[in-house]
Amino acid sequence: MQVVVIGANACGAKAACRVKRLDPNSEVILIDKSEYISYGACGIPYYVSGEIPDVNALRETSFHVIRDKKFFTDAKGLTVLTKTLVEEIDRKRKTVKVKSLESGRREEIPYDKLVIATGAKPRTLEVPGTDLKGVYYISDLGSAIELKERIARGEVEKPLIIGAGLIGLEMAEAFADLWGLSVTLLEFFPQVLPKNLDPYMARIVESHLRERNVKVELKVRVKEIVGKEGKVIGVQTEDRFYPADLVLIAVGVEPNSELAERAGLLVSPYTKGIVVNDRLQTSDPNIFAGGDCIEITHLVSGKKVVMPMGSLANRQGRVIGTNIAGGFATFKGTVGAFVMKCFDLAIGGVGLTFAQAREEGFDPGYALNNQTERSHFYPGARIAFYELIFDKKTGRVLGFQGVGPMTDGTMARIHAISSLLPRRPKVEDLLELELAYAPPFNTALDPIHDTAHVADNILKGLFQPIEWEEVLRRLKEGDQNSLILDLRHPKEAEFLLKRYPNVKQVLYQEFKYHLSEIPRDKDLILLCNSSRRAYEVARLLKGAGFERVYLPLGGVSFPRRWGEEIR
C-alpha cells in the first residue's frame, strides 16, 4: 500500500507514523512545502518571548532529536519530501502532482490512500498597509523566527497586536512580559477573547492585561496600517492613530482547503473546512483529511465548525492512521476545550459561551462563582473565577469557563467538564460528579460543584439574580427604591458605605436579629464577596415574607477584579 500525506505537522506527521507502525510494510510518503516540519506550533509564543531560547526545542522529540527530514526517514521509515509543494490531486489517476521548491522539478506520485493535512492560514485583514515591512502574521515558524530576531536586535519598541483572541493574548504576553515592550492590543469586539469567554470572565482578563501594562483597546475598527518609506509606523482606526513599529495581525485562521476544493472534494462554503465523516474520510473514500483544514461537529451545538487546535489535530492524525491501516477509529467532534496562560492567569473554557448558546437557539442561563482553588485554610490558596452556562428549559450544561491563578487548577476543571460534555450532562449531573479532594489541591466541594449549586438554585427558583450592571447603576445613582445590604464585616463594608447613600451594612451572621430594620417597600440587593452569604440571607428573607430580594451573581469579587469602584 502506498500512502501519501500532504502536510507534515501535528495531524499529517501523526497519521503517517501511525500507518507505518500498524503496517510496517506500507510505503508512506510525507510531503511538506516547508523545511520545518512537525514542530510544536503552539509553542511559538514562548519561543518569541524567549522563555524557550532555542527554536530547535520546538522541533525536538522529548529525547532531544530534531524531528527533521532525516529523522522521519531514519526513525520512522517514511519517505519525506520537504520544500515540496503539492500542486494538484488527480483523483482519477490517484496521483498527486508535486513541485520541488528548490529545484523547480515536477513529479507525479501515485497513492492508494491520501491524507490532506494542509492546516490553516492566518485570516487576512482587508485594510491597506498589510504589506508594509514590520507587519506580521504568525503563520509559521519562519515568520516567528524573523519576528524574534527583530526584537532581539532591539528594533522593536512599540508593538501593536490586532486581535485579542488566544494568539493575540499569548503574543501580547510574549512582547510585554519578557521583552518589557509596551504593547497595544486592539480588538473589534467589546471584550478580549470574544469567541472563548463571556464578558464577566473576559473583564477579569482585561483588568489583568492592564495591570501588566498592556494597552487594551476594545470596540476598535482598524481602517489602515500606516507606513512611511515602506515601513509600518502605526495603525489608524476609525477614532485615532496608534503609533507602532511592529504590527501583528492575529484575527483568526482559515482552513487551507483550496487544494481539496480544486480536486473536487466537498468543502463547506460556510466554514471553508473540508467535509469529512467520523472516520475522517473526505467525499472521496480514498482520501482522508484532518487537522486545521477540516470542519468538525461541535458536540454541544450540533453544528459544523473549524476548530484549529493542536490537540485535536494530533488525535485526528491517529484516527486517520488507524483507519488507513485497516483498523476502526472515529473522531466524533469537539467541545471546544481550551486552556491558555496570560501572564499570571490560567484561562480555560469549554462548550458554548452564553452569547453563542443564545445564537444556537438555546435559552441560556449562567451561574458565576469565585472561590479559593484549594482549601481556604491551606497556605497560599488563591481565588479563581468560574462561569457555568446552562439551558434554562432543560438544565443541560452548555459551557464552562474558568479564570484563575497560574496553576493547573483551571485545566483540572476544564478536563472534568470536557470529558463529560459530549454525553450531554445536565446541571444535576455536575452535582453528582466525584472530584478528588485534599486540602493542598482542592476545596471539599470542587468549584464545579459550587458553581453547579448556583445554577441548580437558579433553575429551582431559590433566589432572584440581578445583573451587576444594574447593581452598579443603582449604587452610582443612589437609587432610592433600592437598599443595598452589605453583609460583610463593617471594615469591608466601609468602602461602599462611604461612597453610596443607599447602602446599609448588616452583618451576615447577625442578620436574623435585624429583620425588623429591613424595609419591605424597597428592592433589597444583597452583597458579599462571593454571594454565598447573600444567598443564605435571601433564603432567610424569603422565609420572613420579603419578596423584592435580589443578589448579583458571583459576589463583589467579580466587579472588584474588573476594576469597578467597588470593594
Add this chain to the structure above:
Amino acid sequence: MQVVVIGANACGAKAACRVKRLDPNSEVILIDKSEYISYGACGIPYYVSGEIPDVNALRETSFHVIRDKKFFTDAKGLTVLTKTLVEEIDRKRKTVKVKSLESGRREEIPYDKLVIATGAKPRTLEVPGTDLKGVYYISDLGSAIELKERIARGEVEKPLIIGAGLIGLEMAEAFADLWGLSVTLLEFFPQVLPKNLDPYMARIVESHLRERNVKVELKVRVKEIVGKEGKVIGVQTEDRFYPADLVLIAVGVEPNSELAERAGLLVSPYTKGIVVNDRLQTSDPNIFAGGDCIEITHLVSGKKVVMPMGSLANRQGRVIGTNIAGGFATFKGTVGAFVMKCFDLAIGGVGLTFAQAREEGFDPGYALNNQTERSHFYPGARIAFYELIFDKKTGRVLGFQGVGPMTDGTMARIHAISSLLPRRPKVEDLLELELAYAPPFNTALDPIHDTAHVADNILKGLFQPIEWEEVLRRLKEGDQNSLILDLRHPKEAEFLLKRYPNVKQVLYQEFKYHLSEIPRDKDLILLCNSSRRAYEVARLLKGAGFERVYLPLGGVSFPRRWGEEIR
C-alpha cells in the same frame, strides 16, 4: 417540620444548613458530642505539620468567622447542642434521647426527620500496648491538638507510624518535613498505599519517602507496642524492635454505626456501614444517613463499600438536605477518587487497582506511561507517571493512577477520569476524550491519551509486554537467551552496557540500518526511557518477521525511580 441531625461535621452540618435554607421555617437541631464542630478534618495533617499554624483556621469559614455553636445558631438559624451525646434513637416515638456531657442532664427530642452523620472512628490495632501514653489515633481535632503540642514542646524525637495509607503518609510528611523528625513508617502489606495504588506506582512513592528520610518498613506485622512506666518506648514486630517516643496508629477507620444498629436500622455486617438507598434514606424512610458512617455503591465493582472521604460527605449532606426539604436528589455511589500530597509528589487515583480488579472478577490488564506534565519544550516541565487498569475482555476502564510533581496536574487527570468512570467508559472512549492543551499546561496529547494508547495497543496485540521483574532478573542473571536492546543514546546506554553482558546498544533512529545484526534466536527486550521508542522498534521488528520481541511497560524511567540498578 422538626429535623434532628446527629453529628455536626461535613455531612451533618451541610444537611442541617441545606434543610434550613430550602425551608427557612423548619426547626433544625444539630447535635454533636464534641465542642469542635464543622472543622476541616482533612486539614489535620497540615495543622500538625505547622503549615497551618492556628487550629482555628480549620474551624473558620472562608470569611474568617469560627464555625462554632454561636455561628450555626446566629448565621444558620439552627439549634445547636454541642458536647451532647445521642444515647438512643426511639423510632416508635420518633425521638432521640440525649445526654449533656457537661451537665449530665438527659432529655428527649422529637423529630419528624432524622439525619445520622456520626462519622467514623479509627480502626483499633489488636495488640498489647495501645493504651500507653504516647500512642495516638488521629480520631478528632482534640487528639491532633494534643499531639502537636507535644511535638512543639520538643517531647518527640522518634515518631513511628503504623499504617502507610493516606493518613499515615500525610502524617509522616507532617512529622518529617516540617519538624525535621526522623520518622519510621510500618506497613503490613508489601507496599505503601495498598488500597490506593498498584505496586508500580507505590514504589515511586516509597522511593520518594526514603529520599526524604522516612524509614519505610514493609511486610511488617506489629506484635506489641512496648512501654516503660506507662509511656511508649517502641514497637515490637515479628522481626525486630523499633524504638519510638510517639506511635501513631493509622490502620483505617470504621463507621460509627452502633447507634443506628441499636435503633434497629439495617447495618451491613460486612462493611459495618449503615445501609441507605440512593436518596440516602436508611431502612426507616424518616431517617437519613450520610458521611463516613454509611456504605455506598462502588460504581466500578458494583459492590458496597465504605469510602470515608470529606468530599463525598459534603455532597451527601446536600442530597439529604434536599430530600428532607421535599426536593429530589440522589447519591448513586463512588468511584473512589483521591488525591494527596506526599512531600514533593502529587498522588492520585480512581477506580480499582489491578489487584482489586482481579478480586472483583475482572480479567485486568494495565498500561504504564511516563511523560512530562507540560510540553517537553516548555521550561520546567517535569515527568509524571501514570497507570491505567482495564478489563482485557471488554476493554472497559477500571482504574487510573497518577504520581507526579507537586502541581495540580495529577488531579486534572483524575478529575477527567472520575467524571467519566460512572458511565463505564472503554479504553477507546479515553482516546476520544477532548483534553485542553497549551504548552504551559499540558502535552498536545494528554497523558490520559498516551496511557490509553498503550492500553489500546495492548488490547489490539500490537506488542508483547514483559514484566519489569522479569527484565531485571534477565539483566542481573545475564540470561543468554535474551538480548536487551538499549535504544537510547550511547551515553545513556553506558550504564547498562558496562554492568550487564547481554545488553546491546542500537540507536533508535538508526535501528532499521542494523536489522542484520539482530539475532533471531533470542528474546529481544527493547528498552528506552518511556517505551515509546521501544514500541516503534517492536513494530519495525514485527514487520521484519521477528517474533520474540518484548518490551517492559513504562520504560526505564519506572525502575530508575524505584531505585533499581538501572538507568
